[in-house]
Amino acid sequence: MIRATSISTSLLFVFTLLITQLVLANSAFSTTVYKKYDSNGNLVFSDEPFEGAEVINIKPLPTINLHLPKNLPSPSSVKPPVAADTYQSLTITSPQADSSIVNTAGTGTVSVTSSPDLQNDHQYKLLLNGENKGSQNSNSFALTGLLRGANTAVVQIVKGNGEVIKVSSPVTFYVRQHSIRN
Numbered sequence: 001m002i003r004a005t006s007i008s009t010s011l012l013f014v015f016t017l018l019i020t021q022l023v024l025a026n027s028a029f030s031t032t033v034y035k036k037y038d039s040n041g042n043l044v045f046s047d048e049p050f051e052g053a054e055v056i057n058i059k060p061l062p063t064i065n066l067h068l069p070k071n072l073p074s075p076s077s078v079k080p081p082v083a084a085d086t087y088q089s090l091t092i093t094s095p096q097a098d099s100s101i102v103n104t105a106g107t108g109t110v111s112v113t114s115s116p117d118l119q120n121d122h123q124y125k126l127l128l129n130g131e132n133k134g135s136q137n138s139n140s141f142a143l144t145g146l147l148r149g150a151n152t153a154v155v156q157i158v159k160g161n162g163e164v165i166k167v168s169s170p171v172t173f174y175v176r177q178h179s180i181r182n
Contacts, residue, residue, distance in 0.1 A: 015043060019058075033058055066149035087166040089115045092153055095173040101146070102176045110141040112155045112168065122165065125156040146175045 019033065034046045034053035046053065094111040095101060101108050112124055123135040129151055133141060135158060150172055157166040 087114050087157060090155060090157055090166045090168045092155055092168050092171040097171045100174045100176050103178060106144060106146045108143045108146050110153050112139050114157060121160055122157050125158045127154045148175050148177050150174055
């Protein structure tokens with residue numbers, strides 16, 4: 001009895017693995033799989049029809065629509081710096097480009113550095129996915145309500161009247177949040 005159970009488990013594993021490979025390899029081309037037991041009692045699968053095979057119609061895989069950033073600032077849409085010689089650099093130091101933030105319940109931090117340090121009459125302004133998240137003198141922005149998927153941050157140095165002095169390079173990072181279903 002134990003031997004039959006282990007053989008059944010092994011066959012189930014092989015069957016699942018084979019079906020998964022077939023579906024992934026051929027999902028763009030076909031959703032039909034053919035199965036048959038050969039003369040030795042082995043289960044055989046194929047994406048091409050063969051004699052005595054039973055047709056299995058595979059349902060399309062479910063997909064998830066991830067949050068995509070809206071209104072990302074493009075280099076042409078960002079106002080050029082007025083006094084570029086005032087600041088030599090403006091860099092987002094955290095999160096790093098293409099990094100993932102995992103299981104944070106939608107919270108995170110964007111940190112920035114500039115050279116020279118921020119002048120008294122200037123502020124850092126954070127744009128997240130093209131949306132203004134506020135201006136401040138501190139070089140660390142605490143965020144809440146981050147959505148799963150890709151997020152792009154850009155920081156500007158602005159004068160009190162809103163005039164843009166310097167713009168950082170955009171940094172795209174990813175929020176991974178597990179759910180009960182996943």
